[in-house]
Amino acid sequence: MININELISGILSQNTLDIAKAISIVENSTIESHSLLSKIYQYTGKAHRIGITGPPGSGKSTLTDCLIKSFTDLGKSVAIIGIDPSSPFTDGAFLGDRIRMMKHFENPNVFIRSMATRGSLGGLANKSREVADIFDASGYDVIIFETVGVGQIELDVMNATDSILVVLVPESGDDIQMMKSGLMEIADLFVINKADRDGTNKLFIALNQVLSLRNNNAEWFPLIQKTIATKNEGIKELTEEICNHFNIISNSGELSHKSEKRYSHLTHQLISQKQKIEFWDEKKKNELTEQLKMPITERKSPYQLSDEMYNK
Amino acid sequence: MININELISGILSQNTLDIAKAISIVENSTIESHSLLSKIYQYTGKAHRIGITGPPGSGKSTLTDCLIKSFTDLGKSVAIIGIDPSSPFTDGAFLGDRIRMMKHFENPNVFIRSMATRGSLGGLANKSREVADIFDASGYDVIIFETVGVGQIELDVMNATDSILVVLVPESGDDIQMMKSGLMEIADLFVINKADRDGTNKLFIALNQVLSLRNNNAEWFPLIQKTIATKNEGIKELTEEICNHFNIISNSGELSHKSEKRYSHLTHQLISQKQKIEFWDEKKKNELTEQLKMPITERKSPYQLSDEMYNK
Numbered sequence: 311m312i313n314i315n316e317l318i319s320g321i322l323s324q325n326t327l328d329i330a331k332a333i334s335i336v337e338n339s340t341i342e343s344h345s346l347l348s349k350i351y352q353y354t355g356k357a358h359r360i361g362i363t364g365p366p367g368s369g370k371s372t373l374t375d376c377l378i379k380s381f382t383d384l385g386k387s388v389a390i391i392g393i394d395p396s397s398p399f400t401d402g403a404f405l406g407d408r409i410r411m412m413k414h415f416e417n418p419n420v421f422i423r424s425m426a427t428r429g430s431l432g433g434l435a436n437k438s439r440e441v442a443d444i445f446d447a448s449g450y451d452v453i454i455f456e457t458v459g460v461g462q463i464e465l466d467v468m469n470a471t472d473s474i475l476v477v478l479v480p481e482s483g484d485d486i487q488m489m490k491s492g493l494m495e496i497a498d499l500f501v502i503n504k505a506d507r508d509g510t511n512k513l514f515i516a517l518n519q520v521l522s523l524r525n526n527n528a529e530w531f532p533l534i535q536k537t538i539a540t541k542n543e544g545i546k547e548l549t550e551e552i553c554n555h556f557n558i559i560s561n562s563g564e565l566s567h568k569s570e571k572r573y574s575h576l577t578h579q580l581i582s583q584k585q586k587i588e589f590w591d592e593k594k595k596n597e598l599t600e601q602l603k604m605p606i607t608e609r610k611s612p613y614q615l616s617d618e619m620y621n622k
Numbered sequence: 623m624i625n626i627n628e629l630i631s632g633i634l635s636q637n638t639l640d641i642a643k644a645i646s647i648v649e650n651s652t653i654e655s656h657s658l659l660s661k662i663y664q665y666t667g668k669a670h671r672i673g674i675t676g677p678p679g680s681g682k683s684t685l686t687d688c689l690i691k692s693f694t695d696l697g698k699s700v701a702i703i704g705i706d707p708s709s710p711f712t713d714g715a716f717l718g719d720r721i722r723m724m725k726h727f728e729n730p731n732v733f734i735r736s737m738a739t740r741g742s743l744g745g746l747a748n749k750s751r752e753v754a755d756i757f758d759a760s761g762y763d764v765i766i767f768e769t770v771g772v773g774q775i776e777l778d779v780m781n782a783t784d785s786i787l788v789v790l791v792p793e794s795g796d797d798i799q800m801m802k803s804g805l806m807e808i809a810d811l812f813v814i815n816k817a818d819r820d821g822t823n824k825l826f827i828a829l830n831q832v833l834s835l836r837n838n839n840a841e842w843f844p845l846i847q848k849t850i851a852t853k854n855e856g857i858k859e860l861t862e863e864i865c866n867h868f869n870i871i872s873n874s875g876e877l878s879h880k881s882e883k884r885y886s887h888l889t890h891q892l893i894s895q896k897q898k899i900e901f902w903d904e905k906k907k908n909e910l911t912e913q914l915k916m917p918i919t920e921r922k923s924p925y926q927l928s929d930e931m932y933n934k
Contacts, residue, residue, distance in 0.1 A: 351918070351923030352918060352920075352923070353919075577910060577924045582897070585894070589893060602886065606663070609664070611661070613657075613659055616892035
C-alpha cells in the first residue's frame with residue numbers, strides 16, 4: 311500500500327526515487343493515480359513546458375541533447391519526456407537515440423523518461439501530460455516533450471506545452487505539405503537543423519512565405535532558427551529565443567490562457583469518462599448487442615437507439 | 623421547410639439533386655440531419671467502401687481517376703468523397719487535382735464530392751461517413767474515400783471503410799517510418815505507384831519485410847500492387863484485387879464485423895454528445911469559470927472539481 315502523502319513530500323523535495331514511483335503509478339493507471347494527481351495540482355504551473363517535434367531524421371534527439379546542456383548551463387533543471395507513439399515493431403531508432411542521452415543520467419538536474427504506447431494510442435498524450443505535472447510539482451524548471459510525431463497524438467502533446475518547436479531539415483522543403491494537419495499553425499519556433507546542407511535557404515524562404523499567410527494575432531511572430539546540432543551551432547541563439555518566447559507569453563497573459571484551456575479541457579474529459587462508465591451498464595451493453603444480432607434492415611438506426619437508451 | 627420523406631424517396635431513386643441536397647443538410651449539421659440519417663440507415667450496408675490514402679505527391683488522385691473508370695467499365699456506379707483536412711491556406715493542390723476529375727461529371731454513374739474542414743478537424747471524419755451513408759442508401763455500388771492523409775483523421779476515415787489502399791511511390795522508401803502511426807497495420811492493399819521509377823524494388827522488399835512482421839490473423843494477407851497510374855498500368859490487376867478483397871471479407875464475416883464496430887462506435891458517440899450537452903448547463907459552466915479566476919495554488923484540481931460537479 312502506497313502512502314500518498316509521503317510520496318507527495320518526496321516529489322516536492324525532488325526525490326528521484328519518489329518521482330519515478332509516481333510516474334509508474336500514472337503510467338500504469340493504478341487506483342492511486344487520480345488522487346495523486348489531484349493533490350499535486352496546486353504545486354504545478356511553474357515549469358516551462360517545451361514541445362519538440364518534426365519528421366524522423368530531422369535530428370530532434372541531438373537537438374534535445376544540446377538544449378539539455380544549454381539549459382543546465384543556465385542553472386536550470388530539466389526533465390525530458392520522450393513520447394513514442396509508434397507500433398511495437400518499428401520503434402528501434404527512437405530507443406537507440408535515447409541511449410545517446412545517457413551521459414546526462416549522471417546529472418542530478420536532468421531527468422529523462424521515455425513513454426511508449428501500451429495498447430491504445432488515445433491515452434498517450436494524456437499520460438505524458440500527467441507525468442509532466444509530476445515533474446512540474448517537483449520543481450523542474452524546464453520540461454521538454456519530445457515526440458516522433460505523426461498525427462493527432464503529436465498535436466495533442468504539443469497543445470499541452472507552452473512553447474512549440476518544429477524541427478525540419480533542408481530536405482523537408484517538399485514535405486511542408488505533409489505538415490498540413492495543423493503543425494504549421496501552432497509552431498512558435500521553427501528550427502532548420504543540419505543547416506550546412508543544400509536547400510537551407512530555399513526552406514527558409516518557403517517557411518517565411520507560409521508564415522506570412524498565417525493568422526498572427528499575437529505579440530509573438532514565429533521565428534526560424536538555423537542550427538547544426540551535431541556541432542552545437544545555433545543552440546545558444548535558439549535557447550535565448552525559447553526563453554524569450556516564455557517571457558513574452560508570461561507577460562501577455564497568453565501563458566495563463568493556455569493553462570486555463572488545459573484545466574477546462576481536462577475537467578470536461580474527466581466528466582465524460584465518469585458519464586460513460588455510469589451509463590454503459592450490463593443492461594445497456596446487452597441492448598446494443600441485441601441490435602447487432604439483427605440484419606441492418608431490421609436494426610434500429612444508431613440515432614434511434616441512442617435516443618431511446620438516453621431518454622429511458 | 624424540407625420534407626424529409628420526399629427527400630428520402632429522391633435519395634433512394636438516386637436523384638442527383640436530392641442527393642446533393644441531403645449532403646448539404648449533413649455538411650451544415652442542420653436540424654434535419656440526424657432524422658434524415660436515422661431514416662436512411664436501414665437502406666445502407668450494400669456499398670463497398672474503399673479508402674485511399676498516402677503521402678502528397680503519390681498520385682492518389684490520378685489513381686482514383688483510373689479506378690473510377692475501371693469500376694464503371696465493370697458496370698458499377700461510383701461515388702467519391704475527397705476529404706481535405708488541410709488548413710485553409712495550403713489546400714490549393716488538392717482542389718486542383720479535383721478539376722482533373724471533371725471529365726467524370728458527365729457520367730451519371732459517378733458522383734464526386736469534396737469535403738474540407740470548417741473550423742474543427744474533429745467532425746470531418748464523421749461527416750464523410752455520414753455522406754457515405756447517403757451514397758450507400760441511394761445505391762452506389764462503390765464509395766471511394768480519398769484523403770490527403772495525415773494523422774488521426776486519416777485513421778478515422780480509413781477505419782470507416784471496408785478496403786484500405788495505401789498509395790506509395792518508390793521515393794517513399796525512407797518514409798515508411800513516417801507511417802508509424804497505424805497505417806501500416808491497417809492497410810489491406812499497398813500500391814507502389816509511379817513504379818517505373820528507381821527504388822520500386824527496394825520499396826517492394828521493405829514493405830514485404832514490414833508486412834512479414836505484422837500480426838496477420840486473417841484470411842487476407844495484404845498485397846502489394848505496382849502501378850503507373852498515368853499510363854493506366856496495373857489498374858486492372860488492382861481493381862481485381864480490390865474486388866477480391868471485398869469478396870473474401872464478405873464471406874469470412876469480417877465485413878459484418880467491421881459494420882458492427884461502426885454501429886457500436888456511433889451509438890457510443892451519440893450518447894456522449896447528449897450527455898455533454900445536458901451536463902454543461904449555465905450553472906456548471908459558471909462553476910468552471912469561477913475556478914479559472916483563481917490562481918492555480920487556490921483552485922480545486924480538475925480531478926476534485928469534476929468529482930464534485932458529477933456527484934452533485
